Amino acid sequence: MKTTSARPVRNLVLVLGDQLNLDSAAFHGFDVQSDFVWMAEVREESTHVWSHKARIALFLAAMRHFRQALIAKGWQVIYRKLDDPKNAGTLAGELASTLRRIVPKRLVMVQAGDWRVGEGISAAARETGVPLEIRSDRHFLCSAEEFAAHVRGRKQWRMEFFYREMRRKTGILMEGEEPLGGAWNFDGENRESFGKSGPGSIPEPVAFAPDPLTREVLSLVQKQFAQHPGSLGAFDWPVTREEALRALADFIQHRLPHFGQYQDAMWSTPGGLFEPSARRSQTYLFHSRLSVALNLKLLDPREVLSAAETAFKSGRVSLSSAEGFIRQILGWREYVRGIYWHLMPGYLMSNALKASEPLPSFYWTGKTDMHCLREVIQQTLDYGYAHHIQRLMVTGLFSLLLGVRPQAVHEWYLAVYVDAVEWVELPNTVGMSQFADGGQLGSKPYVASGKYIQRMSNYCSGCRYDPAKSVGADACPFTTLYWDFLLRHETLLRKNQRMAMQLKNLSRLSPAGRAAIRQQAERLRSSLRSA
Ligand code: FAD
Numbered sequence: 001m002k003t004t005s006a007r008p009v010r011n012l013v014l015v016l017g018d019q020l021n022l023d024s025a026a027f028h029g030f031d032v033q034s035d036f037v038w039m040a041e042v043r044e045e046s047t048h049v050w051s052h053k054a055r056i057a058l059f060l061a062a063m064r065h066f067r068q069a070l071i072a073k074g075w076q077v078i079y080r081k082l083d084d085p086k087n088a089g090t091l092a093g094e095l096a097s098t099l100r101r102i103v104p105k106r107l108v109m110v111q112a113g114d115w116r117v118g119e120g121i122s123a124a125a126r127e128t129g130v131p132l133e134i135r136s137d138r139h140f141l142c143s144a145e146e147f148a149a150h151v152r153g154r155k156q157w158r159m160e161f162f163y164r165e166m167r168r169k170t171g172i173l174m175e176g177e178e179p180l181g182g183a184w185n186f187d188g189e190n191r192e193s194f195g196k197s198g199p200g201s202i203p204e205p206v207a208f209a210p211d212p213l214t215r216e217v218l219s220l221v222q223k224q225f226a227q228h229p230g231s232l233g234a235f236d237w238p239v240t241r242e243e244a245l246r247a248l249a250d251f252i253q254h255r256l257p258h259f260g261q262y263q264d265a266m267w268s269t270p271g272g273l274f275e276p277s278a279r280r281s282q283t284y285l286f287h288s289r290l291s292v293a294l295n296l297k298l299l300d301p302r303e304v305l306s307a308a309e310t311a312f313k314s315g316r317v318s319l320s321s322a323e324g325f326i327r328q329i330l331g332w333r334e335y336v337r338g339i340y341w342h343l344m345p346g347y348l349m350s351n352a353l354k355a356s357e358p359l360p361s362f363y364w365t366g367k368t369d370m371h372c373l374r375e376v377i378q379q380t381l382d383y384g385y386a387h388h389i390q391r392l393m394v395t396g397l398f399s400l401l402l403g404v405r406p407q408a409v410h411e412w413y414l415a416v417y418v419d420a421v422e423w424v425e426l427p428n429t430v431g432m433s434q435f436a437d438g439g440q441l442g443s444k445p446y447v448a449s450g451k452y453i454q455r456m457s458n459y460c461s462g463c464r465y466d467p468a469k470s471v472g473a474d475a476c477p478f479t480t481l482y483w484d485f486l487l488r489h490e491t492l493l494r495k496n497q498r499m500a501m502q503l504k505n506l507s508r509l510s511p512a513g514r515a516a517i518r519q520q521a522e523r524l525r526s527s528l529r530s531a
């Protein structure tokens with residue numbers, strides 16, 4: 001790493017691995033004569049959680065391509081590579097040493113996507129006496145201040161109210177003050193399973209074969225992070241803006257038409273494990289796999305929303321599919337970010353249900369006889385991807401029912417998914433999936449027995465357990481733990497109107513039935529602890 005000029009530096013513009021947009025607020029007023037961009041690949045960001053190899057490679061490959069794009073514009077970039085022998089290994093260490101060396105007038109950046117990273121950068125700037133200017137991230141449609149205003153004075157925060165406000169604010173899928181089609185959502189038409197015959201043939205998402213720059217990164221990661229989980233064999237993610245735009249167009253044309261209908265469905269092709277193309281289709285189904293490009297800021301959410309809305313307006317997709325997709329980005333994505341910045345840093349340690357079990361070791365290997373978990377975890381290790389219901393209602397549900405410490409669950413999700421950045425991962429894990437925030441993000445815990453998984457997938461037909469059974473040798477562990485969860489938290493859950501139906505079913509269990517479930521759940525817990 002060397003600066004190409006001895007001229008005094010006005011602004012040192014810091015760009016993080018998830019801030020790869022050329023129209024970022026950080027570049028506003030950038031002066032090619034006196035400003036420098038600063039980027040660094042540091043080991044700490046790949047090891048503070050035990051990151052999947054593909055997640056590490058994705059960030060590094062996208063950063064190196066972004067650096068090339070900046071250089072092509074004629075901008076000066078100070079860039080520290082991971083394998084540079086002088087690399088300090090931490091972002092704060094690298095930054096402090098650059099600040100001391102070149103003493104810029106100002107350090108400029110857009111708000112970091114991770115509270116911990118932001119704190120480290122502020123400390124490095126303070127320590128070296130360089131003024132730090134943090135600009136608000138205009139990638140998002142709702143600022144932290146707007147979100148704070150939205151929740152102020154509300155007893156309950158709900159994504160639905162927030163989403164409607166965002167629809168009104170942006171005019172997306174609106175007719176004046178009313179939602180297009182007369183309804184805010186079309187859940188009744190969405191969320192089907194594939195039925196017994198399965199999804200049939202699904203157009204495979206466009207794949208991006210690694211170019212020489214990405215291949216260099218893949219071999220670096222293979223060498224330096226050999227012990228990390230996951231594989232690089234299926235790495236085909238978009239790592240440039242051009243690729244991200246192609247991925248968006250491909251999704252809108254081929255998979256958005258069925259997105260809404262099948263957004264909650266899961267499927268495992270018999271024999272698919274051995275046929276790469278079938279396996280890839282069954283992994284992505286009708287999902288967009290755009291979270292990576294969005295979170296790295298290679299795509300702007302406005303262009304994604306506009307593409308989906310245009311597809312509907314030109315008659316290429318139904319309103320229910322377009323709305324189902326738009327809700328995820330305009331609603332959930334913005335809402336979880338608002339929650340994150342509103343409640344950090346305390347949110348990280350939330351544990352409303354006082355869960356204390358360790359994360360079962362099979363989360364890192366996929367070695368379990370529960371077919372649903374085996375499929376989802378193996379897919380996660382192979383691709384660094386699982387769709388929302390696989391994350392929420394398979395891996396997330398099991399750890400919630402088992403009573404795993406939420407911070408251990410959080411570290412796993414942050415490590416194993418290629419799209420994981422803390423502002424989006426943490427509220428989804430701690431709030432939505434583990435109910436560790438006691439209901440700040442969602443109104444009730446997402447709990448269900450194995451029968452939900454049976455309804456939404458074909459996993460159970462290839463499993464040694466029976467989702468209808470809660471006790472006995474072939475009882476489904478999800479079903480045992482579901483009843484046990486309701487028993488353990490009955491007092492707390494009775495205060496929640498939305499749990500009334502589930503607790504009514506619980507009250508039908510006999511004392512002997514309750515005791516048998518408790519015993520079976522305890523045996524399961526102790527066997528997983530010692531596995
Ligand atoms: P699609 O199903 O095609 O959805 C379209 C887009 O909507 C996504 O690309 C994403 O940008 C957005 N979106 C959908 N659901 C959510 C949501 N709940 N929160 C925020 N945005 C959403 N998403 C991440 O981007 N990073 C994470 O680290 C992450 N961790 C999660 C952890 C848990 C426990 C759960 C339950 C969900 C998590 N999600 C996370 C949300 C969601 O699962 C992923 O965004 C989605 O699976 C990404 O795949 P896709 O791009 O094919 O999404």
Ligand code: SF4
Nearest residue numbers: 370372450460463476
């Ligand atoms: Fe999963 Fe239970 Fe179904 Fe087996 S029976 S696949 S463990 S839900």
